[in-house]
Amino acid sequence: MNYSKEQIEEMEMLLLFNINSSQEGIKVHSRAGQSAIATARRLYQKGLVTQIDGGYLTRIGYQAAEHAHRLRCILN
Known part of the structure; x- marks a missing residue:
């Protein structure tokens, strides 16, 4: 079973979060690419x-x- 493109994008966005702090989030700006906006929405x-x-x-x-x-x- 392969990961879909959307699942990979979602995992990549989850990796942007600092899991050592619950006080840090991310903001996907309206000027970001459509892929990033769609990923945040999902x-x-x-x-x-x-x-x-x-x-x-x-x-x-x-x-x-x-x-x-x-x-x-x-994996690294």
């Missing part, structure tokens, strides 16, 4: 972030980001 729709343009990680979003960071460490 993460919001899945309940992983607090705002449609990023914001902070939710509890499940933190868990997903933590797994993404761990996987990156394992």
Whole structure:
């Protein structure tokens, strides 16, 4: 089973979050590429972030980001 392009984009965006601080979020500006805007929207729709343009990680979003960071460490 392969990851879809959208899933890879979502994992890449989750990797932008600092999992060592719950006080740091991200903001995807309206001038960002359509792909980044769509990715942030999907993460919001899945309940992983607090705002449609990023914001902070939710509890499940933190868990997903933590797994993404761990996987990156394992593969590197």
